[in-house]
Amino acid sequence: MISNCTDVEVKKAAKALKDGHLVAFPTETVYGLGADANNSKAVARIYEVKERPTDHPLIVHISSINQISKWAIDIPDYAITLARKFWPGPMTLILSRSDLAQDYITGGQDTVGVRIPSHPVALALLSEFENLGGRGVAAPSANRFGAVSPTSAEAVNEELSRVFGSKDLLLGGGICKIGIESTIVDCTSILPRVLRPGFVTNEMIQEVTSLKIDHSRKKNMVRASGLMKSHYSPRAKIEIGSEPLPGDGFIALETYATPEGVIRLAAPKTIEQYANTLYKAFRTADQNGILRIKIAMPAGNGLAAAIRDRIKKAAHKF
Numbered sequence: 249m250i251s252n253c254t255d256v257e258v259k260k261a262a263k264a265l266k267d268g269h270l271v272a273f274p275t276e277t278v279y280g281l282g283a284d285a286n287n288s289k290a291v292a293r294i295y296e297v298k299e300r301p302t303d304h305p306l307i308v309h310i311s312s313i314n315q316i317s318k319w320a321i322d323i324p325d326y327a328i329t330l331a332r333k334f335w336p337g338p339m340t341l342i343l344s345r346s347d348l349a350q351d352y353i354t355g356g357q358d359t360v361g362v363r364i365p366s367h368p369v370a371l372a373l374l375s376e377f378e379n380l381g382g383r384g385v386a387a388p389s390a391n392r393f394g395a396v397s398p399t400s401a402e403a404v405n406e407e408l409s410r411v412f413g414s415k416d417l418l419l420g421g422g423i424c425k426i427g428i429e430s431t432i433v434d435c436t437s438i439l440p441r442v443l444r445p446g447f448v449t450n451e452m453i454q455e456v457t458s459l460k461i462d463h464s465r466k467k468n469m470v471r472a473s474g475l476m477k478s479h480y481s482p483r484a485k486i487e488i489g490s491e492p493l494p495g496d497g498f499i500a501l502e503t504y505a506t507p508e509g510v511i512r513l514a515a516p517k518t519i520e521q522y523a524n525t526l527y528k529a530f531r532t533a534d535q536n537g538i539l540r541i542k543i544a545m546p547a548g549n550g551l552a553a554a555i556r557d558r559i560k561k562a563a564h565k566f
């Protein structure tokens with residue numbers, strides 16, 4: 249089911265999107281499951297295939313900064329500053345929506361999420377799609393709702409091949425470099441607010457905008473699936489900080505030794521490697537029927553904080 253990312257395949261995929269089919273594609277964060285953001289039926293299929301509640305908004309992916317004013321209005325200067333600095337890249341901006349961003353994209357909210365990914369296959373797909381008259385591709389992570397985001401084409405296959413239609417496509421593009429989802433920055437108030445931490449860190453946002461991040465909680469907090477306490481979960485039970493026992497899976501920086509009988513799922517050398525091996529390690533645990541994963545969290549700010557956010561959500565079961 250996986251297509252190579254040749255020019256021909258990318259063109260075919262852009263056409264498939266324009267014709268109302270679904271296309272899963274690589275980004276630098278995780279694989280996305282795309283549909284034409286102006287086609288309500290195609291977008292409805294995303295929710296169906298993912299089994300995602302329909303009031304959870306989707307991110308619109310575009311290929312160039314000029315497209316942003318199609319989807320959003322009243323864009324504050326600091327949002328433009330962030331876009332210029334970090335796009336294409338692992339950051340989503342939440343902005344006041346234009347009329348183009350309909351309820352079926354925004355989950356009925358008056359804001360819209362927009363992102364320019366930096367993966368060359370994603371960019372090629374988006375610009376081909378725009379050449380065909382498309383204006384944006386709605387794409388959540390290409391996993392079933394609540395499950396672990398896929399960071400390789402094989403993982404997308406595992407998540408979605410059973411529910412894909414004959415005209416839907418999956419573009420292969422290797423392993424996602426970053427490996428956790430984009431930073432989501434709410435730009436609808438005077439100060440930026442980070443709704444989901446990621447590779448673009450609070451420190452980076454403050455430095456570039458010369459603004460303080462708003463840490464207060466908004467009253468009518470937006471419905472964002474990544475904001476729910478439980479998310480990104482493997483079937484295995486996750487326990488943080490306690491000693492792994494024989495038969496347990498174990499994820500920790502390389503400096504931690506693997507106790508006897510413990511199954512080492514990842515031994516990253518750096519925080520960056522920690523991010524881009526975490527979801528693969530979760531999948532490996534489930535594929536091998538491991539029931540419990542012990543994790544030593546990475547310390548520090550920035551990307552380490554984003555990794556801890558994902559691990560805590562993965563550990564939380566309802």
Ligand code: TXA
Pocket residue numbers: 275277278279280281304305306307340342354357359360361363365387388389390428429430432443470471472473474475
């Ligand atoms: O890295 C990423 O962002 C990936 C790749 C494919 O771009 N996409 C992704 O999409 O993670 P998804 O749908 O799995 O997570 C997007 C999050 C959700 O929690 C959604 O609720 C939130 O973004 N979101 C989207 N639009 C929003 C809006 N208008 N206001 C608040 N949150 C929003």
Ligand code: MG
Pocket residue numbers: 388389397473
């Ligand atoms: Mg997701």
